[in-house]
Amino acid sequence: MATTDAVSLKSTCHCGAISLTVTRMPEMINECQCTICRRYAAAWAYYYSNEIDFQQKGKTKTYVWGDGDLEFHFCETCGCVVYWWRILAGADGIHEVGINSRNMNPMEVLLVERRIQYDTLVGAIRDGSLKHPDDIAKYV
Template sequence: MADEPTPIHSSCHCGAITVIVPRLPDHINHCQCTICRRYGAAWGYYHPDEVKIETKPNAVTKQYIWGDRELSFNFCDTCGCVMYWWPLQPPPTDGGEYQMGLNTSNVNPEVLRFVDRKYEYSWVKQPLRSKEASHQDDLAKY
């Protein structure tokens, strides 16, 4: 009988927000889009149903939503740590991929020591639906 995976805890610096996922991510992605490279986030991906978010009393999670408005970047209002991004659209009806991104930079690095890292450049030139919604540093062709 195989051991059950150990849940992974990701906490902001002040400890007000903790995100708990059931296992290590398949890989960690250092996305290079205009927002993720500024956050310096290292994303692990999970289905939203797998994720538990705990907040201390009076803790506030703020959101930043931009571009195509398909996901929100969520951070602690007290210490400013970017915790996760969350899909704002309903799951696809065709059974396509539906995920959220956990910022693994908020996880004990020893826990993630043997998880493969990727530097994802495909989003650098991925156009949004509307050029007007893009960032000034967007390199996509419209």
């Protein structure tokens, strides 16, 4: 398991227009298996918005699906998925953010624990009418 000591870790899209810098290693990297993340082949490192320095020389395009609580951001130029952002902030105004660690130097996150979590595969979104056709979760 990797240490969470202070570092400077950068996640940058292919063209360099969107960069995010954090000052600690992620606790783990998750390869979520929900209907969208498995298609992105993203490997998420989780942070809070107040831990991230966003440097955007370009614009992002967004995609929101299902319950509408996560906004996925892509570089408008090269198309890389760079992060997701929980639309509703906590009471303190801080958002949860998943940074795509596949945009990081793989040698810098080599020792971070990797997980493939399947709970989202069968975890129902709140509104079953919004589910993806490949969603196998049980709705009541």
